[in-house]
Amino acid sequence: MSPDPVGATFAALADPTRRHVIGVLSAGEEVSVSQLARELPISRQAVAKHLSALADAGLVESSRHGRETRYRLTPGPLSDAGAWLDRVGAEWDSRLGRLKRHAGTRRPSA
Amino acid sequence: MSESVTREVVLPLERDEAWRVVTEPDHLREWLADDVEIDLVEGGLIELGWDGGGRRHGIVETVEEHERLVFRWRPDEPGPVHIETTVEIGLDDVAEGTRVTVVETGFEALAADVAPGCTAVSSWAWDVRLGACGDLPLMLAA
Numbered sequence: 001m002s003p004d005p006v007g008a009t010f011a012a013l014a015d016p017t018r019r020h021v022i023g024v025l026s027a028g029e030e031v032s033v034s035q036l037a038r039e040l041p042i043s044r045q046a047v048a049k050h051l052s053a054l055a056d057a058g059l060v061e062s063s064r065h066g067r068e069t070r071y072r073l074t075p076g077p078l079s080d081a082g083a084w085l086d087r088v089g090a091e092w093d094s095r096l097g098r099l100k101r102h103a104g105t106r107r108p109s110a
Numbered sequence: 111m112s113e114s115v116t117r118e119v120v121l122p123l124e125r126d127e128a129w130r131v132v133t134e135p136d137h138l139r140e141w142l143a144d145d146v147e148i149d150l151v152e153g154g155l156i157e158l159g160w161d162g163g164g165r166r167h168g169i170v171e172t173v174e175e176h177e178r179l180v181f182r183w184r185p186d187e188p189g190p191v192h193i194e195t196t197v198e199i200g201l202d203d204v205a206e207g208t209r210v211t212v213v214e215t216g217f218e219a220l221a222a223d224v225a226p227g228c229t230a231v232s233s234w235a236w237d238v239r240l241g242a243c244g245d246l247p248l249m250l251a252a
Contacts, residue, residue, distance in 0.1 A: 010217075085115065085217060092117040092212055098141035099210065103121040103131055 012057035017042060018050045022073065025060060030070040118211040120204055128208035129176045132199050156181050168194070177201060182216075 013019055017040065024039050025031065033051065037044040051071055054060040060071045121128050131137040138146040143166075145159035154170040168183030177200065184194040195216035202209050 088214060089115045089117065092115060092214065095141055096117055096119040096210070096212065099131065100119050100121060102137065102140040103123050103128070 008057040009059065012054055012059055015050070015053075017046070018054055021047070021050055021054060022059065025071065025073040028073075030063070030072045032068050032070050034068075036071075114213055114215040114217065116211065116213045118209055120206050120209045122207040125176050125201055125203060125208050128201050128210060132201070132210060133173075133179055150179075156183065158183070171196070172198075 013022070020040060021036060024036060033044055033047050036051070037047045040047060042050075051060060051062075055062065055071075058074060058076070061074050062069050062071050064070075121131070123131065131141075133148070133150055135146045135148060138148065143158035144161040145157075145165075147155070147157040148170065149155050150170065150173055152170060152173055155167065156170055157165070157167045159165040165186040166183045167186055168181050170179070170181045172178060172180035178198065180196065180198045182194055182196050195214050198211075198213045198215070200211045200213070202211070
């Protein structure tokens with residue numbers, strides 16, 4: 001896992017193909033590279049590369065089923081990224097609360 | 111799912127007064143950050159610091175007097191998320207005074223094509239919470 005897990009999540013999700021992969025995996029199924037390659041307009045090799053990037057960011061994990069490797073979503077990092085955005089919103093709530101109080105107590109042109 | 115943060119608040123001020131509280135350092139220090147430097151021209155620098163820790167710096171992108179201020183910012187120090195985002199502060203007239211709308215964008219990584227049915231991303235449905243500050247106590251001047 002990267003020392004900057006939320007940043008790694010954002011970086012991994014910056015690529016539209018990887019977001020598409022996440023979208024497919026979000027149905028909750030374990031899927032193989034071949035299955036993903038059938039659903040996406042890219043090669044098996046490209047799918048494998050994107051899955052590797054997602055795995056590096058901790059967004060997916062793999063398991064062996066005989067000769068096949070299947071991938072599934074790990075929800076933790078995605079929730080962390082969502083929680084971070086919640087904090088961005090909460091910071092603005094707090095700042096605008098101060099702004100409103102400030103505007104009520106001081107009239108700039110007075 | 112939204113990839114921006116939007117918040118707004120209505121101030122009991124005329125537009126020109128509201129413009130001053132969202133652009134002048136003396137006023138910005140009352141609500142945005144503890145330490146504020148801003149060169150209010152397009153391409154000007156903005157530097158912010160908080161007593162509790164953390165500094166941000168960026169560039170002023172758009173200055174439309176009494177209408178709109180846009181700047182980009184990012185943390186000075188690498189943190190949990192070291193990304194640059196864009197903040198747009200817009201003003202418009204409402205019956206009670208001036209509405210200040212803040213929109214922070216740049217979270218492209220969280221684009222809407224992540225499947226909405228995914229429970230893992232359901233917490234991203236934070237979306238737009240308008241008027242979140244509307245019922246905060248207004249401390250009126252005596």
